[in-house]
Amino acid sequence: MDPLTEAQQKLMPEMTELLKKRYQILLTIQMEEPIGRRALSELAGSTEREIRKETDLLRNQQLIKAKSSGMTVSDEGLAVLDALKDFMRDVSGLIAMEKQLKSLLGISRVLILPQDSDDIPAVKSNIGKEAARLLESLFPQHKKIAVTGGSTMAAISKELSSDKKDNTLQFIAARGGLGEDVLHQANTIASSFAGKTGGSVKTLYLPDHLSAEAYEMMMREPVIKEMMNLYDQTDVVVHGIGNAEEIALQRQSSTEEVERIRSGGAVSEAFGYYFDKEGKVVYRIRTAGIQLEQVQKAPAILAVAGGRSKAKAILSYFKNAAPQTSLITDEGAAHKILELTQNREEI
Amino acid sequence: MDPLTEAQQKLMPEMTELLKKRYQILLTIQMEEPIGRRALSELAGSTEREIRKETDLLRNQQLIKAKSSGMTVSDEGLAVLDALKDFMRDVSGLIAMEKQLKSLLGISRVLILPQDSDDIPAVKSNIGKEAARLLESLFPQHKKIAVTGGSTMAAISKELSSDKKDNTLQFIAARGGLGEDVLHQANTIASSFAGKTGGSVKTLYLPDHLSAEAYEMMMREPVIKEMMNLYDQTDVVVHGIGNAEEIALQRQSSTEEVERIRSGGAVSEAFGYYFDKEGKVVYRIRTAGIQLEQVQKAPAILAVAGGRSKAKAILSYFKNAAPQTSLITDEGAAHKILELTQNREEI
DNA sequence: GTGTTGTGGGACAAAAAACGTCCAACCGGA
DNA sequence: TCCGGTTGGACGTTTTTTGTCCCACAACAC
Secondary structure, three states, X not given: OOHHHHHHHHHOOXXXXXXXXXXXXXXXXXXXXXXOHHHHHHHHOOOHHHHHHHHHHHHHOOOEEEEOOEEEEOHHHHHHHHHHHHHHHHHXXXXXXXXXXXXXXXXXXXXXXXXXXXXXXXXXXXXXXXXXXXXXXXXXXXXXXXXXXXXXXXXXXXXXXXXXXXXXXXXXXXXXXXXXXXHHOHHHHHHHHHHHHOOEEEOOOOOOOOOHHHHHHHHOOHHHHHHHHHHHOOOEEEEEOEEHHHXXXXXXXXXXHHHHHHHOOEEEEEOOEEEEOOOOEEEEOOXXXXXXXXXXXXXXXXEEOOOHHHHHHHHHHOOOOXXXXXXXXXXXXXXXXXXXXXXXXXX | OOHHHHHHHHHOOHHHHHHHHHHHHHHHHHHHOOEOHHHHHHHHOOOHHHHHHHHHHHHHOOOEEEEOOEEEEOHHHHHHHHHHHHHHHHHOOHHHHHHHHHHHHOOOEEXXXXXXXXXXXXXXXXXXXXXXXXXXXXXXXXXXXXXXXXXXXXXXXXXXXXXXXXXXXXXXXXXOOOOOOHHHOHHHHHHHHHHHHOOEEEXXXXXXXXXHHHHHHHHOOHHHHHHHHHHHOOOEEEEEOEEHHHHHHHOOOOHHHHHHHHHOOEEEEEOOEEEEOOOOEEEEOOOOEOOHHHHHOOOEEEEEOOOHHHHHHHHHHOOOOOOOEEEEEEHHHHHXXXXXXXXXXXX
């Protein structure tokens, strides 16, 4: 860290917290504008008075405007947000944590965003935004992108810029899967990605849970075969990471399945695979979808998951993840991951 | 100013004041250590409680140590002071003021130090220190240095480093002058300079106020002639700037002289010359000493004066000062100077 | 030796600031 | 037109800060 900044912090230890708080508030306003005090205090997890005090200050500094419909970030506020973006990551120790996580998880790129999406839902949007930026930076070289479902993936699609269209992009739903909420299933997300970027989309409508016979039969269908072929040529895989149990419940898995997941000690889930705490596959959903091997040979992989509640799952998944995987997460998750591994080392 | 710093200030407007306050306290402790709360509150012009609150914080930050003899700056504190030195000048707007003063006074170098030596006596030491650093940087090229008297000059001599000796340096008392306090007269100061730096010294013991006849006679003395010769070869002149009236009173000038100084509208005094507000010489002490012309043809000139009470005098002196003059002053004086000239422009 | 002076730290009532919590007035969209 | 959201004002209560003592102690001059 900059020695000047370090000296500043020595002289003003309260600076860091204060800066983080105000930056977070300003950021949340930007993400949710126009927004009022009460809604804001919900999102930021502070009391209304606290929010009021800070927003009064921000307004005096002309960083936000207060209309009757809510508060809005001014141009100056946007400039401040942008100017402080990297600095805030540094001052919060995020850059240091990124380094630690990189070596711990054995991957080349980790991006940690401020705060904890468990506490502040808006952080998810922020994660989504940065994941979107990262993904967009891959577009020039990588055209075939496989995407999975989940609310995290939905957040990314929301933040994809629709400025420059590229009709050579091809988005592939990584799984069939009608089990979950239609808004968050892979097909919907893939369509949304395509819509935002001007690319094309390949969807796959198939139930998640098939019987062995039905599965075998389906795999012989030309449509499905074509998809499996596409998975082989995938340039980028973008996926979330879930907590095994939560996902299983969401999917209304059969009791038999839940039992296998539980007894296998499954911790995390990603693109239909369940992993135990050592990163071994203990179960996979029997459906048409991208295979683990196909994921691992993809040139680029973006794993996106935030919130301290996902720390164990992330840790589990990365036990055996491909080294070319990039992790985009948040402070809460990162902190918890390091906490967990430190304790393990001490014992 | 750094755009990052600007953004920080936007988000934390209280930062600047707080930083300045704590930095100042830390600086004062360093200058006066070991020092107690009560003495410190006197120097810093704050209440004891205020000082206590801040020193408690500084102690928690391990920037100072509290012994029973008083508070002391720790090594870490020294590092912080050093790291923040330039930053504080920038954040306090001193760098901007330096630029303004440079163009206003028509000189190439202005150095402004924090705070006001009228309020905080310790600031004088700080001015002295920086003037000493500046002077030392001239030593390699400039060997013949003429110095005047005064408390400001005494402050410089205190801060001269005695690390590397240079016996080719030659210090010349710029004036005879037994009129003032022996500790602050040019001869003493010159000796002190020489002692600190390892150089030699040329002193000149002569009363300040001579009759016309005695003056003429003295000027024909070989010792005096030699001095006048030396003045011609001076490489650097270091001098203070005083308020005309104060100096006149200190010197116990005759009523006739005081009258001439008053009626001439003298505002400032430097090396025995009195200047009016337009920078014209209205009177000079009849004694052996460096001539104005000799000063002005010197390759380097350091004018050192601080405190808002000296603003008018500084302004007066610089109306006709040589462009190669460097001014070392403090925030209080600089602020007042700009205030005075702004008002004048508005009218 | 011994008294004096300055030190940091503890304590506590008073003053001030921050806080939680209402409410009125207002605007915009259904 | 009404409803749900907004801001800004207000105010009693709580928490923090502030001013001001005192005390035990160490250093220092004598």
